[in-house]
Amino acid sequence: MAAGSSTALRYAIVGTGMMGVEHIQALQTLPDTHIVALCDPHAPSLAAARNALGVNRDAARVYTDVETMVAAGQFDVVVLASPNHTHRALAEPLLRSGAHLLIEKPLCTSAQDCKELILLEHQTRQPGRVVWVGLEYRFMAPTMQLLAHARSGVLGNLRMLAIREHRFPFLVKVQDWNRFNVNTGGTLVEKCCHFFDLMRLVLQAEPVSVFASGAQDVNHLDETYGGRTPDILDNAFVVVDFDNGARASLDLCMFAEATKNEQEISLVGDLGKAEALVTQGIVRLGLRADGWFQTNEQSVSNAELPSAIQHQGAHHGSSWREHVAMQQAIRHHTPTEVTLHDGLMSVAMGEAAHRSISAHRPIAMSEVLL
Ligand SMILES: NC(=O)c1ccc[n+]([C@@H]2O[C@H](COP(=O)([O-])OP(=O)(O)OC[C@H]3O[C@@H](n4cnc5c(N)ncnc54)[C@H](O)[C@@H]3O)[C@@H](O)[C@H]2O)c1
Incomplete structure (x- = not known):
């Protein structure tokens, strides 16, 4: 090897x-x-x-x-x-x-x-x-289009990013490992590292502090494994302050499968707003200069995916795009797009959110990254 x-x-x-x-x-x-x-x-x-x-x-x-x-x-x-x-x-x-x-x-x-x-x-x-x-999630077509709008400068100075994930409960996994925080790191690490990663990527900034409220209110409370009831959180609000003054929020609900879009992402700069509706594959762009309630709506394309991947629907082809990009890095020495540092930061933000819920106070990232 x-x-x-x-x-x-x-x-x-x-x-x-x-x-x-x-x-x-x-x-x-x-x-x-x-x-x-x-x-x-x-x-x-x-x-x-x-x-x-x-x-x-x-x-x-x-x-x-x-x-x-x-x-x-x-x-x-x-x-x-x-x-x-x-x-x-x-x-x-x-x-x-x-x-x-x-x-x-x-x-x-x-x-x-x-x-x-x-x-x-x-x-x-x-x-x-x-x-x-x-x-x-970086490689889902609607997120990629949102990122393109963010990078183009058309939205101006990016100030607010709101990510809503309203979805189905955690699936059953082999030997039920995902039912306990000790195995997953907690829902805000396990599931939401994706969104904390997107926040840093979109805003091109580092988190300074995290404030969160959340609980396990609905899911898995009637299950037991070896005499233990699952302890994984199923809903939370998280607010993150970034070092460039931008702020981001996460609204997570895992008993909301009766919804149109699993993820809805809204990005606002001083010149306009972009929205990504992930399940529907729709991205909207509105510029303040064009007047109130004027948006341009676009369906994103998955046309480049091989047909076998298009039909599976798993993560909207993002695993496939991830491998294409990683093979580019291996074969042609292009930069590694998702680094171990990105992995660390996405986990640390989730860990900070869990600590914030327990402590009922904002957690400085320096407390987690010590
Ligand atoms: N990128 C994404 O969007 C995404 C989506 C789902 C899961 N995941 C991640 O993928 C990983 C696997 O999740 P999953 O949903 O496939 O779970 P899973 O339970 O379906 O599969 C996990 C597999 O790992 C095996 N395993 C356990 N210990 C092992 C060991 N020591 N050596 C080799 N194999 C071992 C299990 O037997 C099982 O077959 C997790 O880290 C999960 O968070 C990522």
């Missing part, structure tokens, strides 16, 4: 549950891309991954632990898609292996673990080795 720029890339998938299979489906459509190893201790997950590989299933060696897979080698890129609380430990042998690495979000369940991984990456760094964090 090598952190070089070979043409054909051999992939290993570690954690072949729901997200591992989504990665397999995306990778299968890319040229010069071969899935050569699957690693998961859960036999049904391995069977599902082999099924997703179809006629290529016998080209992938199967492992039940990462150490054995690393010892066998023969891969160039690893996708780490195991549960959140396993990322820190599993990433260590993978970083030492020298392979390129995509780590699913959240990078780790705490800012401290993220910082330790960043240190380890420095210690094991090899020229040309790409380490990428799977914050793929």
